[in-house]
Amino acid sequence: MTYFLSKIRGNIVQIDSWDGTSFNLILDEVHEKDVALIYAFPRFPVQTYSLAKFFQK
Numbered sequence: 001m002t003y004f005l006s007k008i009r010g011n012i013v014q015i016d017s018w019d020g021t022s023f024n025l026i027l028d029e030v031h032e033k034d035v036a037l038i039y040a041f042p043r044f045p046v047q048t049y050s051l052a053k054f055f056q057k
Contacts, residue, residue: 001037018047026054 040048
């Protein structure tokens with residue numbers, strides 16, 4: 001999906017692993033008008049929920 005979105009619009013970022021550096025990247029790069037598409041496996045509900053709440057704010 002990242003590939004096709006990057007053909008339509010620039011500055012598409014895919015994060016495919018979750019660690020402390022990923023969260024710092026998001027904090028530094030996210031802006032008010034950015035959009036997040038979050039796909040996750042059921043085995044990571046806490047991380048997915050916290051990421052979704054962050055983007056909601």
